[in-house]
Amino acid sequence: MKLTKVSAVVAAIAIGFGLTACGGDPTKDDSAPSASDTLTIGAVGSGEAQIVAEIYKQALEAQGVKIKTKYGIETREAAVPALQDGSIDLLPDYSGNLLTFVDKAATATSPADVEAALPAALPKGLEVFKASPAEDKDSLNVTKAFSDKNGVTSIADLAKVKGFALGANPEFKERAYGIPGLEKVYGITGIKFVPISDFGGPKTLKALLDDDIQVADIYTTTPSITENNLVTLADPQNLIAAQNLIPLIRTAKATTAIEDTLNKISAALTTADLVDMNGKNNGADKVAPDVLAKEWLTAKNLL
Amino acid sequence: MSVASETVDWLTDSANWSGDEGIPHRLLEHVYYTGLAVGIAALVAVPLGLWIGHTGRFRNVAILVTGSMRALPTLGVLSLVAIYSGIGLTAPLVALIVLAIPPLLAGAYSGIESVDPRTVDAARAMGMTEWQVLLRVEVPLALPLLVGGVRSAVLQVVATATVAAYISLGGLGRYLIDGLAIRDYPQMLGGSVLVIGLALVLDGVFASIQHLALGERSRVEAARRT
Amino acid sequence: MTWFLDNFAYVWELTVKHLVLSVIPLVVGFVVALPIGWFASRHRRLRGSVLSVGSLIYTIPSLPLFLVLPSIMGTKILDPLNVIVALSLYAAAVMVRSASDAFDSVPAEVLDASKATGFSEARSFFRVQLPLAGPVLLAGLRVVSVSTVSLVSIGALVGVSSLGSLFTDGSRRDFGTEIIIGIIGVVLIALVLDTLLVLAARLLMPWRSVVRSSGRSV
Numbered sequence: 001m002k003l004t005k006v007s008a009v010v011a012a013i014a015i016g017f018g019l020t021a022c023g024g025d026p027t028k029d030d031s032a033p034s035a036s037d038t039l040t041i042g043a044v045g046s047g048e049a050q051i052v053a054e055i056y057k058q059a060l061e062a063q064g065v066k067i068k069t070k071y072g073i074e075t076r077e078a079a080v081p082a083l084q085d086g087s088i089d090l091l092p093d094y095s096g097n098l099l100t101f102v103d104k105a106a107t108a109t110s111p112a113d114v115e116a117a118l119p120a121a122l123p124k125g126l127e128v129f130k131a132s133p134a135e136d137k138d139s140l141n142v143t144k145a146f147s148d149k150n151g152v153t154s155i156a157d158l159a160k161v162k163g164f165a166l167g168a169n170p171e172f173k174e175r176a177y178g179i180p181g182l183e184k185v186y187g188i189t190g191i192k193f194v195p196i197s198d199f200g201g202p203k204t205l206k207a208l209l210d211d212d213i214q215v216a217d218i219y220t221t222t223p224s225i226t227e228n229n230l231v232t233l234a235d236p237q238n239l240i241a242a243q244n245l246i247p248l249i250r251t252a253k254a255t256t257a258i259e260d261t262l263n264k265i266s267a268a269l270t271t272a273d274l275v276d277m278n279g280k281n282n283g284a285d286k287v288a289p290d291v292l293a294k295e296w297l298t299a300k301n302l303l
Numbered sequence: 304m305s306v307a308s309e310t311v312d313w314l315t316d317s318a319n320w321s322g323d324e325g326i327p328h329r330l331l332e333h334v335y336y337t338g339l340a341v342g343i344a345a346l347v348a349v350p351l352g353l354w355i356g357h358t359g360r361f362r363n364v365a366i367l368v369t370g371s372m373r374a375l376p377t378l379g380v381l382s383l384v385a386i387y388s389g390i391g392l393t394a395p396l397v398a399l400i401v402l403a404i405p406p407l408l409a410g411a412y413s414g415i416e417s418v419d420p421r422t423v424d425a426a427r428a429m430g431m432t433e434w435q436v437l438l439r440v441e442v443p444l445a446l447p448l449l450v451g452g453v454r455s456a457v458l459q460v461v462a463t464a465t466v467a468a469y470i471s472l473g474g475l476g477r478y479l480i481d482g483l484a485i486r487d488y489p490q491m492l493g494g495s496v497l498v499i500g501l502a503l504v505l506d507g508v509f510a511s512i513q514h515l516a517l518g519e520r521s522r523v524e525a526a527r528r529t
Numbered sequence: 530m531t532w533f534l535d536n537f538a539y540v541w542e543l544t545v546k547h548l549v550l551s552v553i554p555l556v557v558g559f560v561v562a563l564p565i566g567w568f569a570s571r572h573r574r575l576r577g578s579v580l581s582v583g584s585l586i587y588t589i590p591s592l593p594l595f596l597v598l599p600s601i602m603g604t605k606i607l608d609p610l611n612v613i614v615a616l617s618l619y620a621a622a623v624m625v626r627s628a629s630d631a632f633d634s635v636p637a638e639v640l641d642a643s644k645a646t647g648f649s650e651a652r653s654f655f656r657v658q659l660p661l662a663g664p665v666l667l668a669g670l671r672v673v674s675v676s677t678v679s680l681v682s683i684g685a686l687v688g689v690s691s692l693g694s695l696f697t698d699g700s701r702r703d704f705g706t707e708i709i710i711g712i713i714g715v716v717l718i719a720l721v722l723d724t725l726l727v728l729a730a731r732l733l734m735p736w737r738s739v740v741r742s743s744g745r746s747v
Contacts, residue, residue: 077486170484202703374719
């Protein structure tokens with residue numbers, strides 16, 4: 001690899017500029033225990049969590065709170081320990097999955113029951129504020145063709161379909177509402193599980209449309225469900241618990257000012273808003289989460 | 304060290320040793336992906352490398368291309384191809400082939416280059432055709448470095464094939480990605496131990512082949528002298 | 530292109546993070562490997578075991594290492610330090626072999642001569658052996674540099690942001706542009722670091738032309 005001297009010098013200048021422009025060591029910024037006046041907001045996986053995190057961030061910043069962010073955490077299994085060790089302070093989470101995560105034996109499935117069960121189940125040092133009516137939960141989807149051919153409109157109908165493949169994030173294999181629940185609650189056996197690490201995103205959809213899988217776990221606020229005319233299977237046994245957006249925060253950082261701000265956001269946020277913002281984030285324009293957050297806050301008069 | 308003992312439990316649990324998700328099946332898948340990726344990469348890279356080494360043409364281009372290919376991040380290539388190919392073997396295979404080509408190509412051309420030019424001239428003087436020079440003299444003499452290239456390609460692919468599980472692929476990486484998804488440390492560690500074990504075994508195998516190749520090299524050199 | 534311009538600040542931030550996550554392990558790995566490699570080259574009998582420990586470390590897949598380190602070091606789970614330590618280990622593991630080869634390449638007569646001249650061991654190391662080992666060291670460093678820059682992106686799978694975050698995010702959003710920009714960024718960083726290494730070598734070793742980074746792989 002031989003480069004001319006000129007380009008090498010340019011590169012050297014660029015690198016020097018890069019190191020000074022960021023003002024020291026950016027890796028330190030991420031890991032240092034947050035100073036008491038700084039709140040670190042995390043977000044797990046999907047774009048939606050990051051959009052909501054951005055909404056929290058901008059609203060709190062407008063109140064004068066200093067914010068750092070830590071997005072792109074892979075799973076709740078990583079995020080909750082991160083909250084406990086202080087790597088992050090605040091996380092937009094989903095009520096049902098949070099509950100089953102902190103209490104494996106939890107049985108609540110309705111929005112109100114789940115929210116009521118949470119405070120007691122949370123580990124010491126963590127608490128939640130009010131849940132939002134906005135909800136985004138796992139849902140099992142099939143193509144219209146598959147639904148028509150096999151007469152499947154509900155999860156219960158899957159019991160009579162032999163040898164289908166189900167695509168979802170790897171953790172679906174272990175979670176109570178996942179494969180174990182399908183076997184125990186609905187008596188469905190012989191499911192071929194296909195782990196796809198994209199949170200019911202484009203690869204899961206493509207696999208479903210290509211018939212690599214016949215059933216796909218896709219979050220209800222994902223625009224691809226309606227765009228592709230998918231049939232979302234009914235859940236008569238309420239296997240899949242309610243998943244309302246709920247702010248999960250370290251008690252040490254939970255002030256009334258923060259609580260008031262987040263409660264206002266939760267009250268104003270709707271499921272339709274989530275579908276709309278997800279559509280813009282993933283659609284042709286790929287609008288960034290911070291832009292969407294700003295638009296939403298402005299539209300709801302919350303800034 | 305409870306994690307360590309749980310890992311041992313995981314590795315020795317008979318339930319983990321049977322079925323499609325069992326260790327033997329995952330191990331076979333892993334070896335299959337590795338063999339396939341290195342095999343396809345070798346079909347492209349070895350003849351090309353031999354030709355570059357033999358003719359001395361495009362050597363600088365080859366160095367530049369292998370250098371840039373090494374810099375390509377596997378995760379990026381994997382994610383990019385997967386957008387178009389979806390789940391399945393295509394995306395991981397492309398990413399792993401990209402990974403395997405540079406060491407194979409380099410092993411092939413540097414192997415040929417390592418052959419003493421006087422030996423090659425002598426072979427030509429004996430009236431050998433260019434093909435005979437390549438196949439009977441240069442390749443046997445280049446064998447140790449050639450096998451060295453295969454060896455490092457295999458080792459890199461074995462370790463990196465774990466990342467391929469990110470795009471819904473089997474193999475030992477499954478234990479890492481699935482374990483990561485539910486923070487199951489014993490499963491993750493168990494999977495890692497298996498990958499390391501596989502890598503060590505393969506490394507040993509190729510070390511022996513390299514040893515044999517060195518023997519072959521001295522045999523050819525001896526034959527030339529007599 | 531529009532996306533890139535709109536998100537330039539974000540991409541730049543990730544680029545700087547990626548650079549820092551690459552450079553620290555490179556420096557640490559080099560500094561750690563140098564004495565070990567020197568030791569290995571001087572003690573033939575231990576050489577084999579030192580080098581096998583090196584290759585053993587290098588076979589550990591990066592992903593679990595990132596995840597296991599917190600429980601060993603007591604660091605936080607999302608701490609970039611985990612990635613830095615893991616990559617430093619890899620860099621050191623590979624560099625030990627290069628360093629040992631490099632010091633081997635110093636002719637024994639030269640060592641004897643420096644001893645005869647009355648150089649102390651330390652002086653001989655810094656004034657004679659290190660400069661003579663320089664070209665081979667550089668070749669090793671260049672290989673390690675490229676692979677480290679590429680490996681940093683895997684950290685994105687465990688939530689340590691770098692240009693690799695563009696891969697995971699683009700993958701989730703089915704957004705090729707974002708991934709391509711990430712790939713270009715990673716390759717550019719690798720290229721810049723490689724160039725800097727060669728330039729540094731020219732400054733430090735003006736007396737000899739730089740050895741080409743050999744095709745041999747890590």
